[in-house]
Amino acid sequence: MCELFGASSSTPRSLSRWLRPFRLRGGESADNPDGWGIAFWSGGHPNIEKSPEPGWSSTHFLQLSENLASDLVIAHVRKARHPPVPSVENTHPFVHPCCGREWVFAHNGLVSDVAESAPNPSCHPVGETDSEHAFCQILAGIAGTYATDDHQPWLNALNRLADAIATRGKFNFLLSDGRILMAYGHDRLHYLESSDGRGSFALVATEPLADGPWQPFADQELRVYKDGVLLARYSPQGFAQASSELPDKGAA
Template identity: 60%
Template sequence: MCELLGASANEARNYSSWLIPFRARGGGTADNPDGWGLAWWQAGAARIEKAPAPGHRSERMRQLAQEVSGDLVLAHVRKATHPAQPGASNTHPFAHACCGREWIFAHNGMVPDIVGRPCRLDTCRPEGETDSEFAFCQLLAGIVDSYDPSDIGHWLGRLEARTSEIALFGKFNFLLSDGRVLVAHGHDRLHHAERADGLALVATEPLDAGDWHPFAPGELRVYRDGALLASHVATQPGTAS
């Protein structure tokens, strides 16, 4: 059911040690054959490349896994569930504008009942059909009135509240970034590793022999420049009635 990889660092660096094994999980060592995507930032500018094809067979993903450098990275390999067909517009990560910034998002899990629910952020219109992208727009709608890039405490509470609401509809593991911070929510299947060299990693499954720890159920963690800024239990996994 898809896998995630995120990284936040105190300087631009290469991520091949983790992206190479992550690429293999795109239909090789794990059953995620329906798409791959990679976003990375350098000096605040984001790039996204993705394709609705198995990552482990993609020559372009192989090249990117070896060469990508930046201070923030967000990657995804997809097992198509909602909708069940692969497609370019349904391939993660997704990008939408909010509060004067570009936000990038990737999701692992299923929250199909979120599709079609009213969203007060009219500018966030899903380009594809995934429950993931609809949930992304709902997250942004939750912070549009409170986002302040210089004061994370001003908007994090709103993000936690909206995360809790969406998580009631199913499984909602996600990565989210505005190009400054990396937000990670572990509903039921996510791990983190903080290294002494100024690098924080988040992944569905550990990607090396390092000191990885599982997220607490419903834990929301926020990183900037490789350091943990906040950690809260935002949800308790459950099912909406």
Template identity: 30%
Template sequence: MCELLGMSANVPTDICFSFAGLLERGGRTGPHRDGWGITFYEGKGCRSFKDPLPSSESEIAELVKRYPIKSCAVVSHIRQANRGAVKLENTHPFIRELWGRNWTYAHNGQLSQYQRALRSHHFLPIGNTDSERAFCWLLDQVREKYPKRPSNMAPVFRFIASLCPTLKELGVFNMLLSDGVYVLAYCTNNLHWLTRRAPFGKATLIDSDWVIDFQQETTENDVVTVIATQPLTGDERWQKMNSGEWVLFKQGELVSRGGE
């Protein structure tokens, strides 16, 4: 299994605190030694940092933890390989361009008998993970249904959510997907989220002794949602997602949700 981390915010926000908690699980407090990656959106552009090295030993991860890149949408992943060797091309998040936008995706879980079920035409996997194949299949379905970019993207994400049960039937499919404006989370068995907004309080990482006082770091209008496989802090109320449930965030706010 792997761990996912996502963020949606209404003002550019750094994710150093949450990312630091995730990184501890990349070889130190957790078994996820097979690489890590993180993608930050800035406008329509995005930049990714990736490493097939364990995150707890990665110099690049140290930089990202320390360097406050501010973003309104983030997708991150640390990997414990099951399908696909430990290589850069198998390291999440995966990115494709669709309609002149960057689409970013990360998956936690494992699929079976997916080779035939998940054929794609427009988008092809570069590595050999079940995860990237599922991503290409999802985007292929989207491109078939919407040959041109719709002006309203919320229905596109609801369409994607409607495809996820097909992937869940193939195994465990916990997922984060973003176009830089929306962040979609789909849960099979392990995904939690929380929204921070005024009045802000203090929070303590479970995996290290870092305590943050969000009151000092935010303005009263900030809305920041964090999504993670397991809660990252011990003193906040994380919402556990149900099996088959999906949630869609925009600018930190929950804009749509559904489930089986």
């Protein structure tokens, strides 16, 4: 049922060690043959490459997995379920504008009735997936509180929205505004946090990729990264601040 890969790093770096096995999850080592996509940032703007072909056999995806270097990445391999046909319009990641920035989203799971909710007049899905409809609902829900200098209000809103949408099915996702990486593990996500001579980095994947101290998300856990460092995490047990860059919950 689709798979996700995300990376946040303090400096642009090669991700080939993890993208190589992730590409093979697109129809060879796992049953996700219905499209692949990858978003990577440069100059503050996302570049989106995607195709409805199987990831494992895509020459272009192979070239990207070997040569790409970036400090922020969201990738996806698809198992088509809603709708059950491959097409470029229904291939993740999706991109939509909000609050003066370009946002990117990819989803694993199924929340098929989310399209029946009130539409977001400022976000019109290009494809037919439940995923893109959920993306538009998220953008509508955070638009009124989003600010680049105060993360707390809109991250609170994002966490509430994610929990609410997750009650309608399975809802694991990656989301970015081009500055931070947000990863929500409803029931199936892992993370790896590390550092080396080039700085800090954090990886998120549906299933662990390559060797390393991968850890499972708690159910309904939201983890927020910037420059490879954990800023905050939310879980059903509450909020935990992980960086002084994020204001206290009670801050004005």
